[in-house]
Amino acid sequence: LNDLHLKNDQSVIYMDSFTNILSGMSRYESKLQFVEGEKAQLQQVLPNYLGNFLLQYSLPTIVVSDALYQKVTKNSIQYQINAVNVDTKSREKLYEAVNKQIATEWQAPILYKYEKNNQQLSGFAKQMPNEEVKNTQDDVTETWRLNMNDRYASLRYERKINGLTLYVSMFVAILALFITGSILMLRQLFSAVSERQDYVTLKRMGVSSKAITKQIYRQNSLIFFPPMVIGILHTTFAIYLLSQFIKSPGYLLVYLSCGILIIVYLIFYILTSAIYARMIRHIHF
Incomplete structure (x- = not known):
């Protein structure tokens, strides 16, 4: 992944895993609007090479400036992804050892629903325990992420x-x-x-x-x-x-x-x- 440079605080870079293989299949508007009311200008669309997209709720990644990040993440759901870079010889042994201690599973479901009325975006996103997801409404979208993934496997x-x-x-x-x-x-x-x-x-x-x-x-x-x-x-x-x-x-x-x-x-x-x-x-x- 090359170094990314934003033109200004209102510029964003859109990183989509779908463009890793296919290009030209998705089109994005030049202006983005966040739920908090903040608006941004799309600077560039790049492939997402930040790891397996299943670890990221199968959603794209938006790179924003620090100033814009502070404004749009006040009530947001935050999670962290840790990547371990190992050499070719020890990667299989490490993955087997970790897999014995931590089972690969879907976790941390997020429920969200957004609507656009009168040029204003409204909605919600919340994280729930796994066992409570079955009781949600049908019109609410849910997304999960893997807790662990090995690239070579x-x-x-x-x-x-x-x-x-x-x-x-x-x-x-x-x-x-x-x-x-x-x-x-x-x-x-x-x-x-x-x-x-x-x-x-x-x-x-x-x-x-x-x-x-x-x-x-x-x-x-x-x-x-x-x-x-x-x-x-x-x-x-x-x-x-x-x-x-x-x-x-x-x-x-x-x-x-x-x-x-x-x-x-x-x-x-x-x-x-x-x-x-x-x-x-x-x-x-």
Whole structure:
């Protein structure tokens, strides 16, 4: 996290965890109003790198000046987050030792309700014991936070989930490519049987076998290339769309999928054309 500098006492910096991955998905007004009546000017929107957002009630963080902080936190709920930076070798042992003493759980629920009437913001926010939350009103919003979180444990868990999802998605996608290619291949081979008489006529008219083979490859290209081009265009559009929102997406897998699509369709195209031409060459004139 870089050093933050406010232009003046009324300027604020908005830090949202949602922008860590996606950018351009959220829009914020340039003017902010607090319940206490204080107003501020939005200076900048940044990703929130202050730790896991589950430790922060899943809410964004607003960086304000000391003067503005004293005005808007007179009746506010305050909590503290402690971060421990450990080296790679001892982080797992430390987390296991702490986890034996302190169980990870949701705690310190906050109930809040805010409304805006006549350009004035009104409402309340209060912290309640865990056991009393069930008796609250339905129109009141509640939010909880985790008491403890390990960054590397969460990262490993997310990688396992994403890896499983990626494996299933790639398997289904490649299977769909082979099924589509097989269907197109069978369609062309069946049409070769019904079009034999046409090639017999061309042969009797003096058309060479080389010209007939070129025509077969040209005809099959009209069947296999359009789906391949559409798939490439679809991937290109998806990459362009994601690049507008994701700052560091890592497109290697996308390009790999596109390459697999091209290779699979080219293999089916060449194989189908070769078998098609062989079937035509074995016609007895």
